[in-house]
Amino acid sequence: MSKKLNVGLIGCGFMGRTHSNAHRKVNNFFDLEYQPVLKAICDCNGGKAAAFAKTWGFESVETDWKALLARKDIDLVDICLPNNLHKEVAIAAAKAGKMIICEKPLARDGQEGAAMVKAIEKAGVPNLVSYNYRRIPAVTLAKQLIDEGKLGRIFHYRAKFLQDWTISKDLPQGGDGLWRLDVKVAGSGVTGDLLAHCIDTALWLNGSMTTVNAMTETFIKERKHQLTGKVEKVGIDDACAFLARFQNGSLATFESTRYARGHKALYTFEINGEHASIAWDLHDLHRLQYFEHRDEGRLRGWRSIHVTDGDHPYMDKWWVPGLQIGYEHSFVHQLADFIQGLQTNKPAGPTFRDALETQYVCDAVLKSAKTGRWEKVRHCGPKP
Amino acid sequence: MSKKLNVGLIGCGFMGRTHSNAHRKVNNFFDLEYQPVLKAICDCNGGKAAAFAKTWGFESVETDWKALLARKDIDLVDICLPNNLHKEVAIAAAKAGKMIICEKPLARDGQEGAAMVKAIEKAGVPNLVSYNYRRIPAVTLAKQLIDEGKLGRIFHYRAKFLQDWTISKDLPQGGDGLWRLDVKVAGSGVTGDLLAHCIDTALWLNGSMTTVNAMTETFIKERKHQLTGKVEKVGIDDACAFLARFQNGSLATFESTRYARGHKALYTFEINGEHASIAWDLHDLHRLQYFEHRDEGRLRGWRSIHVTDGDHPYMDKWWVPGLQIGYEHSFVHQLADFIQGLQTNKPAGPTFRDALETQYVCDAVLKSAKTGRWEKVRHCGPKP
Amino acid sequence: MSKKLNVGLIGCGFMGRTHSNAHRKVNNFFDLEYQPVLKAICDCNGGKAAAFAKTWGFESVETDWKALLARKDIDLVDICLPNNLHKEVAIAAAKAGKMIICEKPLARDGQEGAAMVKAIEKAGVPNLVSYNYRRIPAVTLAKQLIDEGKLGRIFHYRAKFLQDWTISKDLPQGGDGLWRLDVKVAGSGVTGDLLAHCIDTALWLNGSMTTVNAMTETFIKERKHQLTGKVEKVGIDDACAFLARFQNGSLATFESTRYARGHKALYTFEINGEHASIAWDLHDLHRLQYFEHRDEGRLRGWRSIHVTDGDHPYMDKWWVPGLQIGYEHSFVHQLADFIQGLQTNKPAGPTFRDALETQYVCDAVLKSAKTGRWEKVRHCGPKP
């Protein structure tokens, strides 16, 4: 870790914390040529930024992201801002020649995303969108098994992401901590926030999606807005479910909601192949369920694999077999992979371009929810 | 059990066995005025019928169902035939003034079903369609909780029924044991066979469905037909998934397939309400999962209720707390309820009319799979 | 099933019901030469016996077991009486030349049991003790796997049987439904009632036990006696735990209690071998947990085998894959095996002699709980 990688991180919210933690920890566990240095934290709220800097050990504080981008001592800009700011900041960062890590979703919609991809690729800067669940070891193991052909022909994919934190009518929308409920800031509700995760994983594991057919619902039609103080129409989708077809011929169902009582962050997926099936659940993220049809008949059963052994993805870096890691570690793995991508010139995904593909699926989903028809998914294709 | 209820059962397949078992056992466990007597078994294959009679203790054998219906000593006709024969036999039985229990689905489609309902109601005979899963104690408990309002406003319903027994290309279609793969006999594939169960439970638990949007797939396009010996086009749906909206404002997803490796008969449903959620799984049918938001915050969790206590539905009739019953018991409960309906003049459901409602949902699902649009569900409404 | 097997069953309690159900059902599912006929039910309470006869279809009623034994038309005596009556009735039945099925435990202690074995073997009558859990398909599958050597050298065996139904101080002891709490009738508490099951399974699966070291406790020291109406000292063990060593070098722990809040009938066992491990749980009796170390490293995990397939023990007799059977079916299997033993002259176990071995372990356990030392287990050995 002889080379310094000077990080300027923008945004002091929940995601600012997960990314800061990753920057601080990655060299303790991964043997890398680069060492992230917490050079600057930026937030329009100066007091918040200063406190954050103290807690996490950032060397300096900025309150204007343009000032941050103008600094010569920043190599990597880490965007942990609400969705509506991704486009402007990312394009400016690209023009300033900075490497970029951007929180998901890439943007509020495909149009914004396409502009970002164009700018980033023109600038030729390393880039990554933080769909962190790819780097949960159990999910990475699923990817290995699929790529090795263990499942054979895929028939079914199903995913859901269920939460229950917005059921109360008294919860306001907008402003601090609640911008995800404000459609102007978030772009959409569960589609961009939660289904985007499901879609990213699905495209990674199961390839390209061709058509979708969706429904959305907003259960609570009006909520007080924190910024205006007025009761305003809720513009986001509280729930979204859709049917889909993949290029490989498999069928899929996707569902997300913030009104599923009893589930905090229940992201699950299951894939059924000719020879084997796989299932995973974020609430027990250290386990992969695996069914192998080629096992002896009497002894076939879903295996609950405790993904904590040294031969499991990433796990040789941590503790000893049987001891769990958690949510935050996915960001450490992501950063390690990003850095290894720099070292090897084989960029880690999902790049902005990969994330645009997810954005196009979201667009098709939201369109279908309006038209009531099957909608084709637009594709950006590989980098030309 | 002073009154005899003379049963004529038609069909010696898997369902003939489950029904025969129920007739033989019901009085051992339930205190009823009527006692089913296994008067006659009927199957066009006389040898099969004779063997079946010996195994199950039927007093006589018929090879022509019309002859059975003509007998004066038969009170109740129990139809355990393939779907394509339900209509003709049921209507004739009604005309002969027999009580009728009919295996699900009611018919191959709504048109057949409507004719059956008309005939049955004209004849005024007691009738029941065997959607047996309503009578799994855990499912009946779910019904109690919903009816008591424990869940509050319902936001989501999701159900699936996953199997894996038709993945092999070498499996033929049609004929003995495989008529469910022959569209002319079955009417449809997983929709009428498996989703019909999910829909019946859903209508019972969550009320009327208004619109649906579906996709179907036939993964193996041609299979050898057992009767013709030729490779023929497969007409059934191997898989079907649909989105739905209920009259109570809740959203739903349904899915069924016979290509989900690792699942034999995984019928699951989950209901998310404002105050509580419920989930159930046929593979562990003696458990109900229950989440109660009004529990103390720190101690909220999904409760795995072992539905084997004396205060659970039907369970005071069986063994002692902690000891499981199984699949076949749902048919015993159904029969007990049917007989109690006779005694109290409050017919147990689902009646033919109730089952027609399920048939109409299936029709809308299959239509939507063709049109690619949302389709309205037709309703027969309550008995006029 | 051309030959009639005339059954005289003694005792109308819970076990009388499970045995009657087995006699009534066995020929519906198993192809056997013999057909049990419910010839006579016997209970000292005549009214109870008459009602039981009506419910279950017994042809006649006796109120004196000696009268029953004197009848020429009885082939098989099925003893479903409290423990204190096993010895006298069984020995008399043997002298009368009857086949005998006896509920577990064999007797109140080894001395009684030895006398019974002597008499039964002298008479040369077919005999079986109803340790029914051997015939849960998942448990039988475990036996197959061990006998095939899949586990290799065995290191550990652990079993427990936890209940919670006697925690209330207000529960009386003795008399109807509660004789298990009366030491004079039961012989002991959880040791003879629950641990006897665990020990029978363990001896069957893991071979002979050599030494034990136990502790017992009676949490509620006095309870009202239902027969005397007086508060009397409680003589049974409410809880018992013991360490053990098996002849094969493996170590074991056993525990049973009726004071484990939250468990109705949680009988679990686990066996750890060099190459594989097995675990089972009565609360989900249709599943076997299996860990195979020879699986590929990354993909090792406990397999949850849904023991409902056609190649699982007994399961080809029942329904279709994925559909559970329950507790009562173990008695049907036991009876089928007993009858097949008659047909083949290879008696099904556990015979009275096998059950005496279990009794000797119980004796050693109860002795050790008094001496505070390791006690050797007495062995009766194979039939001379």
Add this chain to the structure above:
Amino acid sequence: MSKKLNVGLIGCGFMGRTHSNAHRKVNNFFDLEYQPVLKAICDCNGGKAAAFAKTWGFESVETDWKALLARKDIDLVDICLPNNLHKEVAIAAAKAGKMIICEKPLARDGQEGAAMVKAIEKAGVPNLVSYNYRRIPAVTLAKQLIDEGKLGRIFHYRAKFLQDWTISKDLPQGGDGLWRLDVKVAGSGVTGDLLAHCIDTALWLNGSMTTVNAMTETFIKERKHQLTGKVEKVGIDDACAFLARFQNGSLATFESTRYARGHKALYTFEINGEHASIAWDLHDLHRLQYFEHRDEGRLRGWRSIHVTDGDHPYMDKWWVPGLQIGYEHSFVHQLADFIQGLQTNKPAGPTFRDALETQYVCDAVLKSAKTGRWEKVRHCGPKP
């Protein structure tokens, strides 16, 4: 975090890593007056120490622990050494007036431990033994519930710690990474390594233990020693199980082994009380199982509490509800509690004295395994 807490850590093994990680992270998540500073790492292997310093950011390197203790700039000595070195180093550190955190077990036996307690208490330095599992949020929640009286009278406690990493005969003993198999270094096998954890938790949750009755086994009698290169007798216990009685009248079973195929680090405990029961499992450490008998009868069931909410112990410091933390976090919590103990003058446990109590239980267990009798547990009692 205005005050610096200069840390000198001794030992670069697995535990050196977990402690270093805690020192680095604690201020990112906990608002504390003290900030640990990684002042010096000490290991007799200088190259190893230097590499460790680079990875973790220690400011300096020592190869002689006496030199470390002599430094004025060290406030806290963190002992991550094999068991045989705990006594000498800890006593010297106490004499040098350093605060001490010591890895568990306190020592190889109670005699060593008593000497340590005497020295530490004479010096009056803050001290803690790293029984980290107390600080898993689910375990801390269990402690809260018990202390609040939610369980009522306790009847049963059962714990086990199962591993499978020493089954191979080819595994050597002694030396780097394998000192836990060398009795001279470790003092004992699973008793001091694994059961010590179970005992610490049990004493904390369930109070004082009075008597024990144990068995131990060494399955592989001889192994090659890494340091001598010779095949030597194995002196440690490969497995240990014991019965115990607590002062509160409850009964207990404890078991540990490294020969339980299929379990990497399966530490589980269960407590059965009059009103409620609790169970926990290290393999799913973020869940607590809770059964509440006072729930409505029909709806009683084991609750699977996902201990990730803001009102769960420690969890307000981490991410958002539903997102797991893992093993390493228990060390961060422990350090935060240690520091808060400094701030409030209410020392966090387990202190050396608390840990001596665990050591005395281990002594009684190992003695009983030799004598074959019940042995009384010695008590050190509270600090005089």
